Amino acid sequence: MGWYLAQQLINAFSxxxxxxxxxxxxxxIYGILGLIxxxxxxxxxxxxxxxxxxxxLYHVPWVVxxxxxxxxxxxxxxxxxxxxxxxxxxxxxPVLTVFIASFGASLLLRFLFMMFFTDxxxxxxxxxxxxxxxxxxxxxxxLRDIIIFVTTIVIMSLVACFIKYTKLGTAMRGVxxxxxxxxxxxxxxxxxxxxxxxxxxxxxxxxxxxxxxSFGILNPAMGFMPGLEGFIAAVVGxxxxxxxxxxxxxxxxxxxxxxxxxxxxxxxxxxxxxxxxLLFVILFLKPTGIFRPNVKFEGLWGE
Amino acid sequence: xxxxxxxxxxGKFSLWLAIxxxxxxxxxxxxxxxxxxxxxxxxxxxxxxxxxxxTNSYTNIFSLGFxxxxxxxAYTTSLLTLPVRYKSAFLDLPLWLENAQWxxxxxxxxAGVVAVLCSVVLVLPAFRLRGHYFILASIGINMVMTNIGIxxxxxxxxxxxIRNIPFYTNxxxxxxxxxxxxxxxxxxxxxxxxxxFVAIGKDQILASVLGINxxxxxxxxxxxxxxxxxxxxxxxxxxIGAMHPHxxxxxxxxxxxxxxAIGGSGTISGAILGAAIITFFTQLARPVQEGFTLxxxxxxxxxxxxxxxxxxxxxxxxxxxxxxxxxxxxxxWATFRxxxxxxxxxxxxxx
Numbered sequence: 140m141g142w143y144l145a146q147q148l149i150n151a152f153s154x155x156x157x158x159x160x161x162x163x164x165x166x167x168i169y170g171i172l173g174l175i176x177x178x179x180x181x182x183x184x185x186x187x188x189x190x191x192x193x194x195x196l197y198h199v200p201w202v203v204x205x206x207x208x209x210x211x212x213x214x215x216x217x218x219x220x221x222x223x224x225x226x227x228x229x230x231x232x233p234v235l236t237v238f239i240a241s242f243g244a245s246l247l248l249r250f251l252f253m254m255f256f257t258d259x260x261x262x263x264x265x266x267x268x269x270x271x272x273x274x275x276x277x278x279x280x281x282l283r284d285i286i287i288f289v290t291t292i293v294i295m296s297l298v299a300c301f302i303k304y305t306k307l308g309t310a311m312r313g314v315x316x317x318x319x320x321x322x323x324x325x326x327x328x329x330x331x332x333x334x335x336x337x338x339x340x341x342x343x344x345x346x347x348x349x350x351x352x353s354f355g356i357l358n359p360a361m362g363f364m365p366g367l368e369g370f371i372a373a374v375v376g377x378x379x380x381x382x383x384x385x386x387x388x389x390x391x392x393x394x395x396x397x398x399x400x401x402x403x404x405x406x407x408x409x410x411x412x413x414x415x416x417l418l419f420v421i422l423f424l425k426p427t428g429i430f431r432p433n434v435k436f437e438g439l440w441g442e
Numbered sequence: 443x444x445x446x447x448x449x450x451x452x453g454k455f456s457l458w459l460a461i462x463x464x465x466x467x468x469x470x471x472x473x474x475x476x477x478x479x480x481x482x483x484x485x486x487x488x489x490x491x492x493x494x495x496x497t498n499s500y501t502n503i504f505s506l507g508f509x510x511x512x513x514x515x516a517y518t519t520s521l522l523t524l525p526v527r528y529k530s531a532f533l534d535l536p537l538w539l540e541n542a543q544w545x546x547x548x549x550x551x552x553a554g555v556v557a558v559l560c561s562v563v564l565v566l567p568a569f570r571l572r573g574h575y576f577i578l579a580s581i582g583i584n585m586v587m588t589n590i591g592i593x594x595x596x597x598x599x600x601x602x603x604i605r606n607i608p609f610y611t612n613x614x615x616x617x618x619x620x621x622x623x624x625x626x627x628x629x630x631x632x633x634x635x636x637x638x639f640v641a642i643g644k645d646q647i648l649a650s651v652l653g654i655n656x657x658x659x660x661x662x663x664x665x666x667x668x669x670x671x672x673x674x675x676x677x678x679x680x681x682i683g684a685m686h687p688h689x690x691x692x693x694x695x696x697x698x699x700x701x702x703a704i705g706g707s708g709t710i711s712g713a714i715l716g717a718a719i720i721t722f723f724t725q726l727a728r729p730v731q732e733g734f735t736l737x738x739x740x741x742x743x744x745x746x747x748x749x750x751x752x753x754x755x756x757x758x759x760x761x762x763x764x765x766x767x768x769x770x771x772x773x774x775w776a777t778f779r780x781x782x783x784x785x786x787x788x789x790x791x792x793x
Contacts, residue, residue, distance in 0.1 A: 175574050226761040233764065235504055238577070239703050240760040246696050247753035250746035257745070363692075367581070374578055412589045415582040419567065422579065426570055 142277030151396035153284050153353045156291035159388025160346035161369025164339030170315035170379035171335040177241040180366020181248035182340050186212035186347035187357040194264040201266045209344035216340025252359035260358045263351030287349045383430030470613045484721040485616035491713040493670030499707035501663040502643030507580035509690035510587030511561045512675030515553040519676040520607045520685045522549040528606045534596035546610040557672025591687030603686035611681035700756045706766025711773035724748050
């Protein structure tokens with residue numbers, strides 16, 4: 140039992156890493172814009188597709204493909220911001236309007252990819268080097284799991300440092316906490332929004348590569364469930380709170396895998412149900428998530 | 443004097459009723475297959491839009507959970523009306539439900555009632571949440587319902603779905619219920635309830651200061667909205683004749699939201715206009731999506747084209763006209779009697 144649990148925990152940590160990176164993207168964009176970027180899952184999907192095309196069709200080295208995925212996601216996020224959100228924000232549209240637009244953008248991207256590349260599942264390119272397994276007692280640890288986990292920890296530390304210590308990060312926190320005052324202090328909020336989209340989308344691209352490495356498949360609808368779960372993770376961690384989102388991602392990922400692993404197999408199809416039950420329980424106990432949300436709530440949504 | 447006025451009103455009313463019935467009769471005798479389907483789907487979508495607008499537009503609780511509510515209503519009515527032979531062959535139901543053979547109307551009402559109960563049970567805990575938290579919880583209602591539909595195989599036959607559901611839906615039912623719904627929502631907006639809903643939608647704190655019990659009226663709003671939406675789901679399943687756990691998933695929810703957003707939320711005519719635009723557009727674009735030959739040039743099938751176009755329209759409307767095409771303007775008798783002539787006169791005078 141002990142080995143089994145350890146094995147499941149290792150699996151869980153790679154899924155938690157994927158969700159954590161997505162959650163950070165959600166939380167950053169929410170913090171700056173006060174907007175749920177519903178299309179974040181689709182940005183994630185675009186990253187996986189870029190890597191697939193570069194490596195499988197154009198035979199570039201895998202590392203270049205992975206960097207391309209991050210770049211592709213970032214470009215997709217920036218285009219989304221430029222073409223959909225900025226016009227809405229410029230016209231001072233209500234938050235709900237922008238949310239509906241982001242809902243539309245999400246379906247637009249998903250069905251655009253479905254239209255051109257069909258709904259078929261494809262194999263994500265995994266370099267042979269990564270297939271190595273290490274055995275530690277009764278536990279098999281894939282090199283992939285180690286890479287995923289280490290990358291996530293490194294990237295998250297970098298993001299945390301970026302938010303905490305750089306000038307841009309401080310400005311982002313300022314806009315997130317109180318946009319009007321931050322603007323009065325001479326912070327260009329458009330630049331901050333662009334930065335938040337760039338960082339969040341790049342994280343989604345990294346997360347997409349990790350997803351591909353871990354599951355080995357991609358299709359146009361792949362962004363939906365991880366996107367939603369990443370969003371849940373962001374809410375669980377207190378929306379707008381970057382370290383909270385990281386912890387929330389691990390919490391949801393680990394909880395989900397352990398739910399499937401520890402309960403009888405008959406219950407395993409209920410996995411999505413478990414995530415929502417967990418969310419409801421957490422929101423019941425602490426309606427703003429586990430950690431302090433880094434946003435002001437007055438005037439939001441007209442309430 | 444008053445009796446004369448009343449007689450005039452009754453006469454006018456019967457004239458309009460006759461015109462509407464005549465038009466429906468004309469539609470029923472002339473339309474077949476695809477075109478009939480488009481007209482029926484428009485009616486059903488309009489009913490659903492009106493139901494959703496009660497909660498999402500008037501009371502301003504932006505819920506995406508109505509897909510799950512429709513799903514449970516559709517399952518209720520299909521289980522109540524399925525042939526007993528089919529139920530005993532494919533499903534494993536309790537005896538009373540297996541032998542149930544309800545006529546259409548009671549099954550429809552039962553579907554509405556189950557939808558109401560289910561929505562109240564699910565939404566009550568979510569009322570503690572606000573803004574984006576509520577939206578997330580309401581998406582959860584959809585996911586939970588879909589998941590139950592997939593996993594409760596003895597009742598729903600899982601992802602394989604149910605077939606052989608009797609085709610009860612026709613033009614008379616759909617448009618009868620649509621006109622009833624329009625009348626009901628119109629009356630609702632002029633009643634104590636409707637005014638309380640709109641007050642909550644405009645400013646929740648102000649409404650509570652004015653002595654409106656916000657949570658109670660939000661629940662009333664959900665009861666009314668879910669009942670209408672549930673009836674819409676039941677009509678849909680009796681039109682399609684088959685049921686599947688994924689039918690009312692987020693893509694469907696998105697289409698309804700797009701209808702409301704494009705038509706103009708906050709009015710009855712906006713909801714109906716939106717339903718008309720999206721339904722006719724999606725149905726007429728279907729042949730394009732399935733591929734066709736144009737002057738010897740073969741256009742390949744583009745699955746998903748409809749959703750892409752709807753999403754594009756929605757984004758453009760949200761950017762350039764966020765209040766929807768009609769905005770807060772309600773099309774009524776005054777439109778034809780006063781507003782259009784006045785506008786025409788103004789144009790003429792300017793010339």
